[in-house]
Amino acid sequence: MRLPSVDKERLLNVPHASGLLGLWRRAALPADVALKRLGLTPRLQRGALILLFHRIADDADSFHHCMPVALFDALCAHLRRHYQVVPLDELVTAVGQGRLPAGMVALTFDDGYADSYRLALPVRRRHGLPATVFITTGAIGHQQPLWFSRLAAMLSQTAQSTVPPSRGVALGLTSTTERIATYCELSEHLKRLGSHEREAWLQELSDLLGVKDFSGLRDEMVTWDELREMDAAGFRAGAHTVSHPILSHCTEDELREELTTSKAQLERELGRAVDLFAYPNGRSDDFNAAVVAAVAAAGYRAACTTVFGANGPLEHPYRLRRVILYGATLPPLALQLERFFYTTHRR
Ligand SMILES: [Zn+2]
Structure with a gap:
């Protein structure tokens, strides 16, 4: 007998549409807070999530990881309603202190695409959510495209x-x-x-x-003026090197140059200290102990990877983990979000 085929996307809608996910969220968050107050560390421990986005656009080509504007809008409304979205530096401090409020989320965007100014900024502003954009400084302001x-x-x-x-x-x-x-x-x-x-x-x-x-491709990336406006509006800039190399393949001199020049350029253009960094590509073999040491020596206080997972208490500040949400509608994204909180690694 052949079983009826199940549409996976529709199946993923069930927890959100039926209200089960909301019920779980309403029970799981207070339970996590109560257990932490009692000093208990249950097997399923909620961490803090750093979401990673690249492009927000409706018309981007299929070569880039991209979220449509309406879906980003719906996700922001969902995040604002159910979670505590904080600036990345606040999350870094909370992780460092080992005190993670249940449902803590930070939003990050990599590379500095112009649509993060034109399309993501108005949505993010309307929902009042802070975010961080990691800038590849060599591509900013109509320079060499990535x-x-x-x-x-x-x-x-x-x-x-x-x-x-x-x-x-x-x-x-x-x-x-x-x-x-x-x-x-x-x-x-x-x-x-x-x-x-x-x-x-x-x-x-x-x-x-x-x-x-x-x-x-000349207008693909934000300009310095746009970046200053974003930075002042709570869409804070962090560094993502000058030319987006894989840092574990760089010589010592190249590594220092990529880390210090991008930081100095951003600080000069924005008129403030910049101390958050994201590794290009960011997978576990794209940075190593020497790269981590160089990031610390260059004066950054924390660095984001693209290694999957939530951040538990006392996560290494230069090995922060991030997650990407995939899906065409909000329900599967909402389900992933809840699930990803429980992906802290255990030591
Ligand atoms: Zn990048």
């Missing part, structure tokens, strides 16, 4: 049906799905290279694919 944006532009615009195998691989470009798979494969390779070698590759690809005009 290398992975140039790669995406080449692969989406080229008239070629394959990436010719000049470096030993032929990769397909016959459909959007194939172009995205090619993007993933090439970007995984390119992000491991030093910046000179990566630029040489990109130049060669640009010649092979016949895409040389990147003027369409």
